[in-house]
Amino acid sequence: MNKSPIQGETAALLETHALSRHFGGLKAVDSVDFTINSGEIRALIGSNGAGKSTLVAMLCGRLLPTAGRVHFEGVDITRFSPDKRIALGMGYTFQITRVFGELTVLDNVILGARQQGKRNIDGQDADSINRSVNAKPAVRAANALARFGLDQHARRLAKELSYGHRRLLEVVMATATHPRLLMLDEPTQGLADAEIENFNAVIRDISQHSTVLLIEHNMHVVMELATRISVMHEGRMLAEGEPDEIRANPEVQAAYLE
Amino acid sequence: MDFGPYLLLASLEGAVMAAVLALTALGLSLVFGVMRVVNVAHGEFFMLGAVSAWWASSMATNIASASPALAFLAALVLAPLITGAVAFATDRFVLRRLDYQPEATIVATIGLLYIIQQSVLMSFGPDARPVAAPFNWRVDLYWFGYSGYKLCVIVIALSVLLLAWLALTRTRAGLIMRATQLDPDMAQAFGIPVDKVYAGVFTLGAMLAALSAVLIVPTQQAHYLMGLDPLLMSFIVVIVGGLGSLRGTLVAALLIGMSDGIISVFFSPTLAKILATLLVALVLVFRPQGLFGVKPR
Amino acid sequence: MTSTVKNVLVVALHAMVPLALYFTYPWISEYHQNNLGRILILAIYASGYNLLLGYTGLLSLGHALYLAAGLYGAGLATTVLGFGTLGAFLIGVLSATLLASLVGALALRTTGVAFMIVTLMFSQAGYLTILYFNRITRGDEGFVVPRGDSIGGLPADIGNADTRFIIALILFAVCTALALLLVQSNVGRVWRALADNEERVELLGYSPTHYKFLAFVLSGLMAGVAGAAYALMFAYVGASFATIQYSIFALLWVLVGGAGVVLGPLLGTGIMFYLVDYISELTSAWLMFVGIALIILVMVAPRGVLGTLRHKLDWHWLP
Numbered sequence: 001m002n003k004s005p006i007q008g009e010t011a012a013l014l015e016t017h018a019l020s021r022h023f024g025g026l027k028a029v030d031s032v033d034f035t036i037n038s039g040e041i042r043a044l045i046g047s048n049g050a051g052k053s054t055l056v057a058m059l060c061g062r063l064l065p066t067a068g069r070v071h072f073e074g075v076d077i078t079r080f081s082p083d084k085r086i087a088l089g090m091g092y093t094f095q096i097t098r099v100f101g102e103l104t105v106l107d108n109v110i111l112g113a114r115q116q117g118k119r120n121i122d123g124q125d126a127d128s129i130n131r132s133v134n135a136k137p138a139v140r141a142a143n144a145l146a147r148f149g150l151d152q153h154a155r156r157l158a159k160e161l162s163y164g165h166r167r168l169l170e171v172v173m174a175t176a177t178h179p180r181l182l183m184l185d186e187p188t189q190g191l192a193d194a195e196i197e198n199f200n201a202v203i204r205d206i207s208q209h210s211t212v213l214l215i216e217h218n219m220h221v222v223m224e225l226a227t228r229i230s231v232m233h234e235g236r237m238l239a240e241g242e243p244d245e246i247r248a249n250p251e252v253q254a255a256y257l258e
Numbered sequence: 259m260d261f262g263p264y265l266l267l268a269s270l271e272g273a274v275m276a277a278v279l280a281l282t283a284l285g286l287s288l289v290f291g292v293m294r295v296v297n298v299a300h301g302e303f304f305m306l307g308a309v310s311a312w313w314a315s316s317m318a319t320n321i322a323s324a325s326p327a328l329a330f331l332a333a334l335v336l337a338p339l340i341t342g343a344v345a346f347a348t349d350r351f352v353l354r355r356l357d358y359q360p361e362a363t364i365v366a367t368i369g370l371l372y373i374i375q376q377s378v379l380m381s382f383g384p385d386a387r388p389v390a391a392p393f394n395w396r397v398d399l400y401w402f403g404y405s406g407y408k409l410c411v412i413v414i415a416l417s418v419l420l421l422a423w424l425a426l427t428r429t430r431a432g433l434i435m436r437a438t439q440l441d442p443d444m445a446q447a448f449g450i451p452v453d454k455v456y457a458g459v460f461t462l463g464a465m466l467a468a469l470s471a472v473l474i475v476p477t478q479q480a481h482y483l484m485g486l487d488p489l490l491m492s493f494i495v496v497i498v499g500g501l502g503s504l505r506g507t508l509v510a511a512l513l514i515g516m517s518d519g520i521i522s523v524f525f526s527p528t529l530a531k532i533l534a535t536l537l538v539a540l541v542l543v544f545r546p547q548g549l550f551g552v553k554p555r
Numbered sequence: 556m557t558s559t560v561k562n563v564l565v566v567a568l569h570a571m572v573p574l575a576l577y578f579t580y581p582w583i584s585e586y587h588q589n590n591l592g593r594i595l596i597l598a599i600y601a602s603g604y605n606l607l608l609g610y611t612g613l614l615s616l617g618h619a620l621y622l623a624a625g626l627y628g629a630g631l632a633t634t635v636l637g638f639g640t641l642g643a644f645l646i647g648v649l650s651a652t653l654l655a656s657l658v659g660a661l662a663l664r665t666t667g668v669a670f671m672i673v674t675l676m677f678s679q680a681g682y683l684t685i686l687y688f689n690r691i692t693r694g695d696e697g698f699v700v701p702r703g704d705s706i707g708g709l710p711a712d713i714g715n716a717d718t719r720f721i722i723a724l725i726l727f728a729v730c731t732a733l734a735l736l737l738v739q740s741n742v743g744r745v746w747r748a749l750a751d752n753e754e755r756v757e758l759l760g761y762s763p764t765h766y767k768f769l770a771f772v773l774s775g776l777m778a779g780v781a782g783a784a785y786a787l788m789f790a791y792v793g794a795s796f797a798t799i800q801y802s803i804f805a806l807l808w809v810l811v812g813g814a815g816v817v818l819g820p821l822l823g824t825g826i827m828f829y830l831v832d833y834i835s836e837l838t839s840a841w842l843m844f845v846g847i848a849l850i851i852l853v854m855v856a857p858r859g860v861l862g863t864l865r866h867k868l869d870w871h872w873l874p
Contacts, residue, residue, distance in 0.1 A: 060758065086760025094758075100751040104871055107744050114741050115760040137741075138558065157871060177760060296668050355854060360668055361614055365810070365853045368803055372846025380840045486799075490679060493672060532683045539676040542669045543661045 012071075013038045013181055013211050014059070019068035021054050028054040030235035031068065036181065041203065041212045043222040046232035047255070052215050053095070055232065056185055059213075060092045061085050072181070086115060091179025091210070093170045095186045101159030105150060105169060108158050109141035112176030144176050148202060164195045168202070175206055182206060183213040188221050200224055223247075231255070263401035264523070272519025274408045274477075277415035278470045280511030282488050283495035284422060285466030287507045290496065292439045292459045295358055298367040299348075300467055301489025302374040303341050307468025308480040309378050310337035312387040319390075330392035330476070337472045338465040344374070345464030349457045358456070371485070378482040391476035411473045418469065419508065426504060435459060467492075490531075491518070494538045500547050561872055562739070569735055572818060573728040580720060589716055590832070594825050595723040596785050597808070599730045601820030603777025604805035609814035610738055611770040612750025616671045617678025618805045620658070621775040623685065623797035624651040625782020627692065630700045630792035635691070640703035640713065640787055647783025648776060654681075655775020656768075663767050666753075675799065682797040697793025700786050719788045726784055727821070730777055734817050737773070738874050746770055747815070778805075800842075807845060810852045813861030817874050822860055 014036045021029045029051045036042050046052050057063035059070060061082035069078045077085055086092075100108050114137045145151045148168055153161060158169060167187065174182055184203070188196050196218070203212060203225055216222050222229060222243075229246045231238045233255045239246060246252055286300045311333035318329040348370055356362040395406030426432035438445045438455045446452045467488070471480075478484070495514050499506030514534060521530035576595075580588060600622050607613045629647030632638040638646060662673045685692045692698075702713040712718050737743050745766045748756045753763050786792045795801070804827075812823025827848070835841040852859065858866055865873045 062754070062758075081762070082754075082757045083760045083762045086758065092758050094755070098752055098755045100748045100755070102751050103744070103747055107747075110741070111744055111748055111756075111759050111761075155871065173759065290668075294668075296671070352850060352854065362853050362857070364614070364616075364668075364671060365806065366850050368806075369846040369849030369853070372842045373850070376840040376843030376846065380838070380843070493676070497672060526687070528683050528687045532680050532687060535676045535680040535683065539661070539673045539680065542673045542676075543664050546665060546669055 043226035050232040089180040091174040106154040113137040268523035272516035276515025281470040283492040285463035289463040299370040301485030303464040303467040305485035307471030327392040341468035386479035598821040600781035601808040603774035610746040615674040617674035619801035620678035621778035625779035629783035641707035651779020659771035813859035816861040
């Protein structure tokens with residue numbers, strides 16, 4: 001398949017077709033068709049064991065599907081390794097924070113920023129990004145840290161940061177690659193309420209340039225940020241719609257919201 | 259001698275090698291399987307067993323003027339005990355304090371290798387020490403006579419292996435060990451004293467190496483540098499058989515021991531070792547679960 | 556402090572070490588002068604090992620194989636093929652690099668404990684191969700490599716200890732500069748990140764295999780430089796350099812000086828060289844001391860001398 005020529009708001013950025021992953025007899029993800037369009041903040045919700053983590057693991061390449069396909073901007077990436085997917089413009093943060101503790105905060109971000117230089121940034125991306133493309137990775141990394149308020153910690157070792165700051169650093173690393181699709185796996189887990197407020201602002205800021213897929217338990221965060229919500233249940237896609245629709249959906253209420 | 263009898267002789271030598279190797283490798287395999295510790299000093303436990311056997315049997319002969327059979331019996335009891343005590347102390351004072359991290363324990367057991375080896379050098383000197391076999395029967399096999407003691411080694415080693423097998427699969431202690439192997443955290447949560455299991459397994463592993471050394475030392479001699487060969491051979495067996503798999507270890511010991519014996523007789527021992535080491539490297543690269551192991555999940 | 560100023564200071568610090576050795580050399584006794592040449596060459600071997608263990612976090616137990624490849628490559632090129640010093644040196648380095656590429660490509664398919672054992676087994680196979688072909692290699696006994704009187708057409712009396720020192724110093728300086736350049740670049744950053752968390756590195760879009768392979772081959776290359784230089788300068792090649800013991804020496808020297816510090820290997824090699832030199836005069840069981848040192852290091856000071864210093868003083872800038 002060719003690269004999609006359409007770059008408008010409604011173009012499909014990521015699509016899955018009948019994507020499945022079985023563990024023995026268990027159908028963790030069962031024939032899921034799922035589409036994310038450019039410019040969205042999409043939330044993926046569902047109870048524990050609904051298959052969210054397995055689905056996301058297949059999207060970012062940590063797990064290969066049993067059946068089905070994944071397309072990113074029209075390119076079939078089903079069997080691509082994680083590093084190739086990043087090179088195509090996907091970004092990902094972990095459910096459990098994993099920054100490089102023995103490296104300085106700045107070095108952590110430079111690792112991400114270096115990757116951006118490897119590929120072209122779409123012309124329609126924000127001007128600020130276009131300007132920064134030509135800057136040195138170290139400068140871009142420092143700018144990214146400043147943008148998220150971590151600049152005063154740049155020279156410290158990452159393991160010395162507080163938990164909330166490490167989560168934030170993880171997001172800065174992922175955004176430093178300037179992904180067109182940023183997948184955030186439970187980003188607010190373990191954060192205090194005040195930190196969550198700050199976090200929401202950060203996500204909104206990121207969504208100016210990137211499409212965001214948010215895997216989240218915290219319904220306040222979901223309702224506040226998401227433009228669309230997808231609900232998984234027992235390995236299948238149960239419903240999809242705008243926040244109000246999902247809130248009103250009786251099936252979803254029965255399965256998840258109660 | 260014709261080819262047939264020559265092959266029989268080579269196979270017999272191979273079988274003795276295989277039986278003792280299985281016993282030594284079982285110790286290494288248990289320690290790796292249950293504790294995830296690669297014990298580079300395993301060969302030195304073997305060597306310590308052999309040297310202790312010489313010490314115990316010569317003490318018994320010189321002081322109590324014991325017969326060769328009694329002196330050997332003393333060695334059979336004392337050598338594993340001495341070696342086990344050293345292993346127990348190692349676990350308690352070194353490995354446990356390192357929290358059994360793979361890299362740290364491997365470096366520590368390398369250190370232990372030199373400490374044991376050089377302590378023996380300092381206390382017993384660089385000479386090779388003979389240990390008398392408990393008896394001197396020869397079995398007449400028509401073409402040639404063969405040492406009855408060596409045949410006896412095969413029988414003893416097989417009996418110990420059978421006992422170990424039964425202990426692991428049929429007893430409560432075996433169950434506890436297997437539970438710890440599967441998931442130490444879970445085992446701890448169910449009230450299994452994981453620390454004690456580890457200490458026990460490490461001691462037992464060393465005692466098995468010492469026991470095989472006692473069995474083989476009458477056919478060789480005890481020497482402070484004798485540990486490297488059994489170490490590498492046990493590594494080979496444990497890896498070819500599949501790390502932590504008991505059945506695989508036994509099958510691989512048979513395969514490696516026999517082929518080593520036969521290739522050594524017909525070609526060159528060095529060539530046999532080159533082939534075996536390359537085999538192990540390639541098995542680990544292309545079939546990390548071992549030739550006989552099952553792929554995890 | 557801006558990063559440019561910082562970089563200049565770091566380079567200056569590392570340049571000072573060979574310079575200091577150069578100016579110290581005339582003032583020390585002939586005995587120490589001789590030792591210094593050997594320590595510098597062995598430190599190159601340890602520096603290569605440091606790229607792998609200290610930065611990338613890969614523990615190889617078979618690095619003596621590449622040291623030996625350098626030794627035998629250069630040695631046999633001289634005695635059997637009749638090459639001159641420069642040609643023999645390059646053949647030694649090339650042999651080690653090729654061998655490291657081959658073993659690296661295979662061994663890096665494994666991780667953790669399996670990686671340590673695979674590297675150990677390949678190196679043991681190499682050692683046994685040297686013994687097996689003892690008609691050419693002369694096995695444990697080894698052979699003498701005649702010293703050349705020129706390097707690439709330029710006259711150089713390698714029989715002269717002062718000349719040897721200068722050659723060793725230049726080789727060491729070049730290898731240290733290479734190591735510094737690498738670990739200060741993004742390659743070094745990825746290596747350190749790999750030691751920390753491999754999967755995370757892959758999810759930032761780097762291929763762990765490529766970077767690990769690069770570290771493996773470069774460390775093999777540096778071992779080859781050390782081996783080839785050793786054979787040509789000290790005129791002897793023997794199978795003892797291919798034993799597990801020499802792989803463990805690399806580990807020990809790096810751990811003593813400080814894994815993941817560019818200057819660690821030189822310090823570690825120097826400290827251990829002199830300690831072993833002293834102890835082996837007291838007892839023939841000097842390897843006992845190596846064992847004790849390893850256990851103390853791993854239990855009490857896993858960061859080694861410079862690593863502990865960097866940690867205690869918060870010198871994150873020290874590469």
